[in-house]
Amino acid sequence: MSQDKFALLGNICYSTGPNKIHTIERGYLVVSGDKIVGAFDTLPDEYSGVRVEDYGEALIIPGMTDLHVHAPQFPFRGIGMDLELLDWLNTYTFPEEAKYSSIDYAEKIYEFFTQALKASPITRAVIFSTIHVPATRILFDKLEASGLISYVGKVNMDRNSPDDLRETTTTSLADTELLINEAKNYKRTHAILTPRFTPSCSDDLMKGLGDLKAKYDLPVQSHLCENPSEVELVRELCPTSKNYADTYDRFGLLDDKAIMAHCVYLNDDEIELMKVRKSFVAHCPQSNINLASGIAPVKKFLELGINVGLGTDIAAGASLSMFRAITDAIGVSKLYWRLVDEDFHALTFSETFYMATMGGGKFFGQVGSFLPGYEADVLVLDEKNSGVRRDNLLERLEQTIYLADENVILIAKYVAGKKL
Protein backbone atom coordinates (compact mmCIF):
# COMPACT_ATOMS: atom_id res chain seq x y z
CA MET A 1 0.00 0.00 0.00
CA SER A 2 1.43 3.39 -0.91
CA GLN A 3 1.86 5.85 1.94
CA ASP A 4 -0.64 8.68 2.33
CA LYS A 5 1.16 11.82 1.17
CA PHE A 6 -0.02 15.35 1.88
CA ALA A 7 1.25 18.84 2.47
CA LEU A 8 0.29 21.44 5.06
CA LEU A 9 0.53 25.04 3.87
CA GLY A 10 1.10 27.84 6.36
CA ASN A 11 3.68 29.71 8.41
CA ILE A 12 6.13 27.03 9.49
CA CYS A 13 8.41 27.26 12.57
CA TYR A 14 10.54 24.46 14.01
CA SER A 15 13.72 23.90 15.97
CA THR A 16 16.76 22.34 14.36
CA GLY A 17 18.66 22.48 17.66
CA PRO A 18 18.60 24.42 20.95
CA ASN A 19 19.74 27.65 19.35
CA LYS A 20 17.97 27.70 16.02
CA ILE A 21 14.32 28.03 15.06
CA HIS A 22 13.84 27.73 11.33
CA THR A 23 10.91 29.66 9.83
CA ILE A 24 9.24 29.57 6.42
CA GLU A 25 6.50 32.03 5.49
CA ARG A 26 3.62 30.32 3.70
CA GLY A 27 5.70 27.17 3.27
CA TYR A 28 4.81 23.57 2.56
CA LEU A 29 5.28 20.86 5.17
CA VAL A 30 5.28 17.60 3.22
CA VAL A 31 4.27 14.42 5.06
CA SER A 32 4.48 10.85 3.81
CA GLY A 33 2.78 8.25 6.00
CA ASP A 34 3.87 8.96 9.56
CA LYS A 35 7.04 10.89 8.63
CA ILE A 36 8.09 14.38 7.61
CA VAL A 37 9.53 14.60 4.09
CA GLY A 38 10.60 18.18 4.67
CA ALA A 39 9.57 21.82 4.93
CA PHE A 40 9.84 23.80 1.69
CA ASP A 41 9.35 27.33 0.32
CA THR A 42 7.58 25.89 -2.72
CA LEU A 43 6.04 22.46 -3.21
CA PRO A 44 8.69 20.19 -4.79
CA ASP A 45 7.72 18.87 -8.27
CA GLU A 46 7.57 15.25 -7.17
CA TYR A 47 4.81 16.19 -4.67
CA SER A 48 2.89 18.47 -7.03
CA GLY A 49 -0.13 16.17 -7.10
CA VAL A 50 -0.54 15.66 -3.36
CA ARG A 51 -3.45 16.93 -1.28
CA VAL A 52 -2.63 20.35 0.16
CA GLU A 53 -4.32 21.45 3.38
CA ASP A 54 -4.12 25.23 3.27
CA TYR A 55 -4.10 26.76 6.75
CA GLY A 56 -3.81 30.34 5.51
CA GLU A 57 -1.85 32.58 7.87
CA ALA A 58 -1.86 30.05 10.74
CA LEU A 59 1.34 28.88 12.43
CA ILE A 60 2.50 25.30 11.82
CA ILE A 61 4.81 23.99 14.55
CA PRO A 62 5.92 20.59 15.90
CA GLY A 63 3.84 18.80 18.54
CA MET A 64 4.96 19.06 22.15
CA THR A 65 6.13 16.35 24.54
CA ASP A 66 5.15 16.46 28.20
CA LEU A 67 8.04 14.52 29.66
CA HIS A 68 6.61 14.28 33.18
CA VAL A 69 2.97 14.22 34.27
CA HIS A 70 0.90 12.39 36.92
CA ALA A 71 -2.51 11.48 35.45
CA PRO A 72 -4.18 10.60 38.80
CA GLN A 73 -3.28 14.01 40.21
CA PHE A 74 -5.41 15.80 37.60
CA PRO A 75 -8.35 16.48 39.98
CA PHE A 76 -6.44 18.41 42.64
CA ARG A 77 -4.51 20.76 40.40
CA GLY A 78 -4.37 24.29 41.73
CA ILE A 79 -5.08 23.44 45.37
CA GLY A 80 -2.86 22.47 48.28
CA MET A 81 0.11 24.56 47.26
CA ASP A 82 0.90 25.58 50.84
CA LEU A 83 3.38 22.78 51.55
CA GLU A 84 6.76 21.54 50.39
CA LEU A 85 7.24 18.21 48.65
CA LEU A 86 7.23 15.61 51.45
CA ASP A 87 4.33 17.16 53.38
CA TRP A 88 2.47 17.84 50.12
CA LEU A 89 2.77 14.17 49.18
CA ASN A 90 1.53 12.93 52.57
CA THR A 91 -1.23 15.51 52.96
CA TYR A 92 -2.71 15.80 49.47
CA THR A 93 -1.17 13.45 46.95
CA PHE A 94 -1.18 10.05 48.62
CA PRO A 95 -4.83 10.31 49.81
CA GLU A 96 -5.85 11.30 46.25
CA GLU A 97 -3.89 8.47 44.63
CA ALA A 98 -5.39 5.93 47.06
CA LYS A 99 -8.79 6.64 45.48
CA TYR A 100 -7.69 4.80 42.32
CA SER A 101 -8.41 1.48 44.00
CA SER A 102 -11.87 2.31 42.62
CA ILE A 103 -12.17 1.63 38.92
CA ASP A 104 -15.21 3.92 38.76
CA TYR A 105 -13.10 6.81 39.99
CA ALA A 106 -10.29 5.93 37.58
CA GLU A 107 -12.76 5.69 34.72
CA LYS A 108 -14.11 9.16 35.44
CA ILE A 109 -10.86 11.00 36.07
CA TYR A 110 -8.78 9.29 33.38
CA GLU A 111 -11.46 10.20 30.84
CA PHE A 112 -11.14 13.88 31.89
CA PHE A 113 -7.38 13.70 31.81
CA THR A 114 -7.17 12.05 28.41
CA GLN A 115 -9.65 14.48 26.85
CA ALA A 116 -7.68 17.43 28.25
CA LEU A 117 -4.44 16.00 26.91
CA LYS A 118 -6.00 15.44 23.51
CA ALA A 119 -7.27 19.02 23.34
CA SER A 120 -3.85 20.42 24.31
CA PRO A 121 -0.70 21.04 22.24
CA ILE A 122 0.75 17.82 23.68
CA THR A 123 1.20 15.04 21.12
CA ARG A 124 3.34 12.76 23.32
CA ALA A 125 3.52 12.29 27.06
CA VAL A 126 5.36 10.23 29.65
CA ILE A 127 2.90 9.52 32.42
CA PHE A 128 2.72 8.20 35.99
CA SER A 129 -0.45 6.35 37.01
CA THR A 130 -0.74 4.90 40.55
CA ILE A 131 0.16 1.53 42.08
CA HIS A 132 -3.19 0.08 40.93
CA VAL A 133 -3.30 -2.41 38.06
CA PRO A 134 -6.99 -2.14 37.03
CA ALA A 135 -6.89 1.68 37.07
CA THR A 136 -3.66 1.70 35.07
CA ARG A 137 -5.29 -0.58 32.47
CA ILE A 138 -8.08 1.98 32.12
CA LEU A 139 -5.53 4.72 31.52
CA PHE A 140 -3.78 2.57 28.91
CA ASP A 141 -7.08 1.98 27.09
CA LYS A 142 -8.09 5.63 27.07
CA LEU A 143 -4.71 6.88 25.87
CA GLU A 144 -4.58 4.26 23.14
CA ALA A 145 -8.03 5.33 21.91
CA SER A 146 -7.02 9.02 21.98
CA GLY A 147 -4.49 8.72 19.15
CA LEU A 148 -1.77 10.29 21.32
CA ILE A 149 1.50 8.44 21.80
CA SER A 150 2.57 7.83 25.38
CA TYR A 151 4.49 5.88 27.96
CA VAL A 152 2.52 4.97 31.07
CA GLY A 153 4.03 3.63 34.27
CA LYS A 154 2.32 1.78 37.07
CA VAL A 155 3.93 3.35 40.12
CA ASN A 156 6.05 1.20 42.47
CA MET A 157 5.95 1.99 46.22
CA ASP A 158 6.85 -0.49 48.96
CA ARG A 159 7.98 1.73 51.85
CA ASN A 160 7.37 5.07 53.60
CA SER A 161 3.87 5.22 52.17
CA PRO A 162 0.41 5.00 53.78
CA ASP A 163 -1.10 1.53 54.24
CA ASP A 164 -3.58 1.97 51.40
CA LEU A 165 -0.86 3.04 48.98
CA ARG A 166 1.91 0.61 49.82
CA GLU A 167 2.64 -2.66 48.02
CA THR A 168 4.70 -5.61 49.13
CA THR A 169 7.91 -5.86 47.12
CA THR A 170 6.76 -9.11 45.54
CA THR A 171 3.34 -7.78 44.51
CA SER A 172 4.83 -4.57 43.18
CA LEU A 173 7.20 -6.47 40.89
CA ALA A 174 4.62 -9.08 39.83
CA ASP A 175 2.00 -6.41 38.97
CA THR A 176 4.60 -4.44 37.04
CA GLU A 177 5.58 -7.47 34.99
CA LEU A 178 1.92 -8.30 34.33
CA LEU A 179 1.32 -4.84 32.85
CA ILE A 180 4.59 -4.93 30.88
CA ASN A 181 3.27 -8.01 29.10
CA GLU A 182 -0.23 -6.58 28.60
CA ALA A 183 1.26 -3.40 27.13
CA LYS A 184 2.57 -5.43 24.19
CA ASN A 185 -1.02 -5.45 22.87
CA TYR A 186 -1.06 -1.66 22.43
CA LYS A 187 0.34 0.28 19.49
CA ARG A 188 0.65 3.83 20.78
CA THR A 189 0.83 3.24 24.52
CA HIS A 190 3.96 1.79 26.05
CA ALA A 191 5.03 0.56 29.46
CA ILE A 192 7.70 2.38 31.46
CA LEU A 193 9.17 1.35 34.80
CA THR A 194 8.15 3.86 37.48
CA PRO A 195 9.79 3.65 40.90
CA ARG A 196 8.06 6.67 42.46
CA PHE A 197 11.28 7.96 44.04
CA THR A 198 13.91 6.46 46.29
CA PRO A 199 12.09 7.21 49.59
CA SER A 200 9.15 5.03 48.37
CA CYS A 201 11.23 2.11 47.06
CA SER A 202 13.32 -0.41 48.99
CA ASP A 203 16.64 -1.67 47.62
CA ASP A 204 14.99 -5.04 46.91
CA LEU A 205 12.32 -3.32 44.82
CA MET A 206 14.90 -1.24 42.94
CA LYS A 207 16.93 -4.37 42.28
CA GLY A 208 13.84 -6.18 40.96
CA LEU A 209 13.05 -3.25 38.68
CA GLY A 210 16.64 -3.28 37.42
CA ASP A 211 16.18 -6.97 36.58
CA LEU A 212 12.91 -6.22 34.73
CA LYS A 213 14.64 -3.44 32.83
CA ALA A 214 17.36 -5.82 31.71
CA LYS A 215 14.88 -8.59 30.86
CA TYR A 216 12.48 -6.42 28.80
CA ASP A 217 14.76 -3.54 27.75
CA LEU A 218 12.40 -0.96 29.26
CA PRO A 219 12.65 2.77 29.88
CA VAL A 220 12.44 4.19 33.42
CA GLN A 221 10.99 7.35 34.95
CA SER A 222 11.38 8.72 38.44
CA HIS A 223 12.14 11.81 40.52
CA LEU A 224 15.63 13.04 41.43
CA CYS A 225 16.90 15.84 43.68
CA GLU A 226 13.69 17.85 43.77
CA ASN A 227 13.69 19.30 47.29
CA PRO A 228 16.29 19.80 50.07
CA SER A 229 14.43 17.69 52.69
CA GLU A 230 13.94 14.93 50.14
CA VAL A 231 17.65 14.89 49.28
CA GLU A 232 18.48 14.72 53.01
CA LEU A 233 15.98 11.87 53.54
CA VAL A 234 17.60 9.89 50.72
CA ARG A 235 21.01 10.44 52.32
CA GLU A 236 19.65 8.92 55.56
CA LEU A 237 17.86 6.05 53.83
CA CYS A 238 20.78 5.09 51.58
CA PRO A 239 23.99 5.58 53.58
CA THR A 240 26.04 3.40 51.23
CA SER A 241 25.04 5.21 48.03
CA LYS A 242 27.45 7.85 46.73
CA ASN A 243 24.57 10.26 46.15
CA TYR A 244 20.87 10.35 45.22
CA ALA A 245 21.48 9.60 41.52
CA ASP A 246 23.49 6.55 42.56
CA THR A 247 20.44 5.09 44.35
CA TYR A 248 19.04 4.48 40.85
CA ASP A 249 22.27 3.95 38.97
CA ARG A 250 23.54 1.17 41.24
CA PHE A 251 20.57 -0.94 40.11
CA GLY A 252 21.13 -0.23 36.40
CA LEU A 253 18.19 2.17 36.17
CA LEU A 254 20.00 5.17 34.65
CA ASP A 255 20.60 5.04 30.92
CA ASP A 256 19.58 6.80 27.72
CA LYS A 257 15.98 5.64 28.23
CA ALA A 258 15.68 7.09 31.74
CA ILE A 259 13.84 10.28 32.65
CA MET A 260 14.60 11.96 35.96
CA ALA A 261 12.19 14.72 36.91
CA HIS A 262 13.44 17.97 38.49
CA CYS A 263 17.23 17.60 39.09
CA VAL A 264 17.25 20.86 41.04
CA TYR A 265 19.98 19.82 43.49
CA LEU A 266 22.35 17.60 41.50
CA ASN A 267 25.97 17.82 42.64
CA ASP A 268 28.81 17.81 40.09
CA ASP A 269 29.17 14.02 40.22
CA GLU A 270 25.47 13.56 39.57
CA ILE A 271 25.51 16.03 36.69
CA GLU A 272 28.41 14.11 35.18
CA LEU A 273 26.53 10.84 35.66
CA MET A 274 23.40 12.17 33.91
CA LYS A 275 25.64 13.23 31.03
CA VAL A 276 27.56 9.96 30.78
CA ARG A 277 24.40 7.87 31.04
CA LYS A 278 22.66 10.12 28.44
CA SER A 279 19.60 10.21 30.70
CA PHE A 280 16.87 12.83 30.31
CA VAL A 281 16.12 15.64 32.74
CA ALA A 282 12.42 16.54 32.85
CA HIS A 283 12.46 20.19 33.87
CA CYS A 284 9.18 21.13 35.58
CA PRO A 285 9.41 24.84 36.39
CA GLN A 286 5.83 25.42 37.53
CA SER A 287 6.01 22.50 39.95
CA ASN A 288 9.32 23.82 41.29
CA ILE A 289 7.65 27.19 41.92
CA ASN A 290 4.48 25.81 43.51
CA LEU A 291 6.25 23.47 45.95
CA ALA A 292 9.03 26.04 46.54
CA SER A 293 11.44 23.34 45.43
CA GLY A 294 14.05 25.60 43.85
CA ILE A 295 15.43 26.30 40.39
CA ALA A 296 17.16 23.69 38.26
CA PRO A 297 20.31 24.98 36.48
CA VAL A 298 18.97 23.95 33.09
CA LYS A 299 21.22 26.26 31.08
CA LYS A 300 24.18 24.33 32.48
CA PHE A 301 22.57 21.01 31.51
CA LEU A 302 22.05 22.23 27.94
CA GLU A 303 25.60 23.55 27.68
CA LEU A 304 26.91 20.16 28.82
CA GLY A 305 24.80 18.42 26.19
CA ILE A 306 22.55 16.67 28.74
CA ASN A 307 19.15 15.67 27.33
CA VAL A 308 16.47 18.03 28.67
CA GLY A 309 12.74 18.25 28.07
CA LEU A 310 9.87 19.99 29.84
CA GLY A 311 7.21 18.51 32.10
CA THR A 312 3.98 19.91 33.50
CA ASP A 313 4.26 17.65 36.59
CA ILE A 314 0.54 17.79 37.25
CA ALA A 315 -0.53 18.37 40.09
CA ALA A 316 2.53 20.03 41.61
CA GLY A 317 2.35 21.99 38.39
CA ALA A 318 -1.23 23.27 38.14
CA SER A 319 -1.34 23.88 34.42
CA LEU A 320 -1.35 21.28 31.66
CA SER A 321 -0.14 24.00 29.28
CA MET A 322 3.21 23.29 27.64
CA PHE A 323 3.20 26.92 26.50
CA ARG A 324 3.14 27.91 30.15
CA ALA A 325 5.97 25.45 30.81
CA ILE A 326 8.05 27.20 28.15
CA THR A 327 7.56 30.66 29.57
CA ASP A 328 7.90 29.50 33.19
CA ALA A 329 11.23 27.87 32.29
CA ILE A 330 12.47 31.16 30.92
CA GLY A 331 11.15 33.06 33.96
CA VAL A 332 12.74 30.87 36.63
CA SER A 333 16.05 30.83 34.77
CA LYS A 334 16.08 34.62 34.90
CA LEU A 335 15.55 34.51 38.67
CA TYR A 336 18.41 32.02 38.95
CA TRP A 337 20.65 34.37 37.02
CA ARG A 338 19.63 37.42 39.06
CA LEU A 339 19.45 35.84 42.51
CA VAL A 340 21.74 32.81 42.47
CA ASP A 341 24.54 33.08 39.93
CA GLU A 342 25.20 36.11 37.78
CA ASP A 343 27.60 34.11 35.59
CA PHE A 344 24.66 31.96 34.57
CA HIS A 345 22.80 32.97 31.43
CA ALA A 346 19.03 32.85 31.37
CA LEU A 347 17.34 30.41 29.00
CA THR A 348 16.28 31.84 25.66
CA PHE A 349 12.96 31.37 23.94
CA SER A 350 14.71 29.26 21.34
CA GLU A 351 16.14 26.92 23.98
CA THR A 352 12.85 26.41 25.78
CA PHE A 353 10.87 25.94 22.55
CA TYR A 354 13.46 23.32 21.64
CA MET A 355 13.03 21.60 25.03
CA ALA A 356 9.24 21.44 24.61
CA THR A 357 9.49 19.96 21.11
CA MET A 358 12.79 18.35 20.04
CA GLY A 359 14.40 18.02 23.48
CA GLY A 360 11.60 15.98 25.07
CA GLY A 361 10.64 14.46 21.72
CA LYS A 362 14.04 12.80 21.52
CA PHE A 363 12.88 10.36 24.18
CA PHE A 364 10.48 8.98 21.56
CA GLY A 365 13.09 8.91 18.76
CA GLN A 366 13.08 11.41 15.90
CA VAL A 367 10.25 13.53 17.24
CA GLY A 368 9.69 17.26 17.70
CA SER A 369 11.15 18.81 14.55
CA PHE A 370 10.31 19.08 10.84
CA LEU A 371 13.70 17.86 9.70
CA PRO A 372 13.39 15.05 7.10
CA GLY A 373 12.60 11.68 8.65
CA TYR A 374 11.09 13.05 11.85
CA GLU A 375 7.70 11.66 12.89
CA ALA A 376 4.94 13.96 11.73
CA ASP A 377 3.66 15.45 15.00
CA VAL A 378 2.22 18.80 13.97
CA LEU A 379 0.20 21.62 15.55
CA VAL A 380 -1.68 24.28 13.62
CA LEU A 381 -2.20 27.39 15.76
CA ASP A 382 -3.67 30.79 15.25
CA GLU A 383 -4.35 33.89 17.28
CA LYS A 384 -7.96 34.17 18.43
CA ASN A 385 -7.66 37.85 17.79
CA SER A 386 -5.17 38.54 15.03
CA GLY A 387 -5.14 42.28 15.74
CA VAL A 388 -1.83 41.93 17.55
CA ARG A 389 -0.24 39.68 14.95
CA ARG A 390 3.44 40.45 14.29
CA ASP A 391 4.87 40.32 10.78
CA ASN A 392 8.09 38.65 11.85
CA LEU A 393 7.40 34.93 12.25
CA LEU A 394 9.78 34.36 15.14
CA GLU A 395 8.23 37.26 17.05
CA ARG A 396 4.80 35.93 16.24
CA LEU A 397 5.66 32.48 17.56
CA GLU A 398 7.13 33.88 20.77
CA GLN A 399 4.16 36.16 21.34
CA THR A 400 1.66 33.40 20.61
CA ILE A 401 3.25 31.21 23.25
CA TYR A 402 3.50 33.98 25.84
CA LEU A 403 -0.14 34.97 25.25
CA ALA A 404 -1.40 31.39 25.11
CA ASP A 405 -3.79 31.80 28.06
CA GLU A 406 -5.77 34.45 26.27
CA ASN A 407 -5.14 34.39 22.57
CA VAL A 408 -4.41 30.99 21.01
CA ILE A 409 -6.61 28.51 19.22
CA LEU A 410 -5.41 25.04 18.31
CA ILE A 411 -6.84 24.52 14.85
CA ALA A 412 -5.49 21.08 14.09
CA LYS A 413 -3.22 18.43 15.57
CA TYR A 414 -1.47 15.52 13.87
CA VAL A 415 0.28 12.68 15.65
CA ALA A 416 2.65 10.56 13.55
CA GLY A 417 0.89 11.77 10.39
CA LYS A 418 -2.64 11.13 11.66
CA LYS A 419 -5.01 14.04 12.17
CA LEU A 420 -6.82 13.75 15.52
Ligand code: GUN
Ligand atom coordinates in the same frame (compact mmCIF):
# COMPACT_ATOMS: atom_id res chain seq x y z
N1 GUN B 1 8.24 12.88 44.23
C1 GUN B 1 7.67 11.69 44.51
N2 GUN B 1 6.38 11.67 44.11
C2 GUN B 1 6.14 12.88 43.58
C3 GUN B 1 4.98 13.47 42.97
O1 GUN B 1 3.91 12.87 42.86
N3 GUN B 1 5.12 14.76 42.54
C4 GUN B 1 6.29 15.44 42.65
N4 GUN B 1 6.36 16.68 42.20
N5 GUN B 1 7.37 14.91 43.22
C5 GUN B 1 7.31 13.65 43.67
Ligand code: FE
Ligand atom coordinates in the same frame (compact mmCIF):
# COMPACT_ATOMS: atom_id res chain seq x y z
FE1 FE C 1 6.36 14.36 39.48
